[in-house]
Amino acid sequence: MSDLGQLTGTYHSIHVAPLQSQHEIVAWRTEAPRADRVRVREHTCPCRRITYEFCLAGGLAFVRRTYRHDGVAVHESAWMRTREAEHLWLRILLGQAR
Template sequence: MRDQGRTADVYHTLHLAPLQQAYERLTWNPAAPRADRIRIREHTCSHHAVSYEFCLGGGLAFIRRTYRSDGVVVHESEWLRIRDAERLWLRLLLGQAR
């Protein structure tokens, strides 16, 4: 039987690790429609001013960065082969890239 007041079963989302001292500085480009459909496979917590999404589209993958303050500003990493984008996503999550 499930505990009614328990929230440990709820998946919140991913959080970024603190930025490492020697991190890779990524090039962020303005968002541009390059595929008819984009699928978001993973995303970080949207409760922060900056959030990230791991996106798939047109047989490639990229990371979308969204700033929310007075308005919304969206940038994208370069579009990569899915395996290369997965490595980049992991480095971003671990604080090794931003």
């Protein structure tokens, strides 16, 4: 097997970086059905208790957070323009926002 094949065989998805001491607190809201279809463009690895998804719907974008413990709790960031949501997504991945 090639080196690339070995890497892709064990790769799940992106892991979120550890939370930085100076981080933005995201105002998470309870999930609400605002659109008929939501497209998940990116997601973090499901091996963690908390996962994140970068979502697009109705011309807007948002980040969905799913917490799995004694059940499942799903929350969303505010819906915003795609460029703003991409910036939030990156800050979450880098541990600069939660």
